[in-house]
Amino acid sequence: EVQLVESGGGVVQPGGSLRLSCAASGFNSDDYAMHWVRQTPGKGLEWVSLISGDDGSTYYADSVKGRFTISRDNSKNSLYLQMNSLTTEDTALYYCVKDYDGGGSLRFDSWGQGTLVTVSS
Amino acid sequence: EIVLTQSPATLSLSPGERATLSCRASQSVSSYLAWYQQKPGQAPRLLIYDASNRATGIPARFSGSGSGTDFTLTISSLEPEDFAVYYCQERNSWPRGTFGQGTKVEVK
Numbered sequence: 001e002v003q004l005v006e007s008g009g010g011v012v013q014p015g016g017s018l019r020l021s022c023a024a025s026g027f028n029s030d031d032y033a034m035h036w037v038r039q040t041p042g043k044g045l046e047w048v049s050l051i052s053g054d055d056g057s058t059y060y061a062d063s064v065k066g067r068f069t070i071s072r073d074n075s076k077n078s079l080y081l082q083m084n085s086l087t088t089e090d091t092a093l094y095y096c097v098k099d100y101d102g103g104g105s106l107r108f109d110s111w112g113q114g115t116l117v118t119v120s121s
Numbered sequence: 122e123i124v125l126t127q128s129p130a131t132l133s134l135s136p137g138e139r140a141t142l143s144c145r146a147s148q149s150v151s152s153y154l155a156w157y158q159q160k161p162g163q164a165p166r167l168l169i170y171d172a173s174n175r176a177t178g179i180p181a182r183f184s185g186s187g188s189g190t191d192f193t194l195t196i197s198s199l200e201p202e203d204f205a206v207y208y209c210q211e212r213n214s215w216p217r218g219t220f221g222q223g224t225k226v227e228v229k
Contacts, residue, residue, distance in 0.1 A: 037218075045165070045208060045220040059216040095164055106212035107155060109176065111164035 002026040002110040004096045009115030016086050020115055022079040022096030029053070030074035033104035036081045038092035039114070048094070049081065053102035063089070086119045093117075123147055123214050125221035127207075133229040140196040142224045144209035149189045153213040156185055156194045159223075160205045168207075169194065196226075204228055 008020040020036070036048040049070040050059040058070050069082040079096055093114040100107035124147040134140055144154065152172040157165035167176040169185035172192060182197040196203055209221040 035218075044222050045210075047216075047218040047220075050216050061217065100170075104216060106153075106210075106215060106218040107167070107170050108157070108165070108210070108218070109167050111166070113164055 002098060004098060004110060004112030006094065006096045006112045006115035009094065009117045011118045011120060012086055013121050014087055014119055016119070017082070017084045018086065018117060020081040020083065020094055020096075020117070022112060024077045024079065024096075024098070027098070029072065029077045029079065029098075032102055033099035034070075034072060034079045035097040035099060035104075035106075035108065036068075036070060036079075037095045037097050037108065037111075038090075038117075039095065040092045043092075046092075047106075050099075050104050050106075051079070052104050053099070059104075083117070086117075088119050091117060091119045122217075123150060123211055123219050125209050125211060125219055127209060127221035127224045129224060130222075131225045131227060133227050134199055135229045136199050136201055138199050140194075140199055140203070140226055142194040142196075142207055142226075144187075144192040144194070144221050146190045146192075146211060150211040150213035152188050153211055154185075154187070154192050155210045155212070156183075157208045157210060158203075158205050159208065165208060199226070 003025045005023045032053045067085045095114045096112040097108045098110040128143045156169040159165045173185045206223045
């Protein structure tokens with residue numbers, strides 16, 4: 001059974017940094033593309049970032065480009081999101097999401113339960 | 122940027138009734154449209170991918186149709202566990218996967 005468990009969320013001041021982690025089990029995460037998707041009551045669901053399972057290529061939403069970095073450690077079956085220069089607009093529940101295939105089909109077939117990030121002074 | 126507009130915002134129905142949810146794209150997304158179900162306190166769950174294909178383990182009462190800009194999710198006979206929020210999502214504008222704003226199916 002696929003399991004995705006996020007951690008690392010919390011309260012951070014504007015301009016601060018946070019690193020989210022996602023522990024994957026039940027599948028070989030290096031065979032699949034992985035994503036971060038966030039959700040807020042106001043903006044709804046928003047795709048944030050993708051890392052390819054095929055070649056490790058990374059992609060970002062315009063709203064986070066240059067501030068967030070997605071990475072993975074296949075030896076630990078883990079996914080990460082380094083978030084810098086945080087603003088209040090980044091306050092959201094962040095989900096770790098498994099893709100259907102290695103290249104990144106954007107078919108989001110398994111989701112973690114999410115970790116809450118609150119940016120506030 | 123593709124915008125997905127879901128209607129209605131809220132659908133009030135009774136168990137056993139048929140639910141018809143709409144998702145309209147601001148430009149063609151071919152058949153690259155998915156539907157997700159989200160219950161309170163839970164993550165979204167993939168129901169339908171590529172407009173009309175049920176994901177693994179999804180009951181046959183859920184069906185999807187459409188192509189281009191107009192899509193429909195139909196729940197043929199609502200079960201108590203089907204009352205939830207439903208989102209559509211396109212993957213035509215790769216790598217971005219834009220979501221609609223959701224339709225809440227509530228008990229009448």
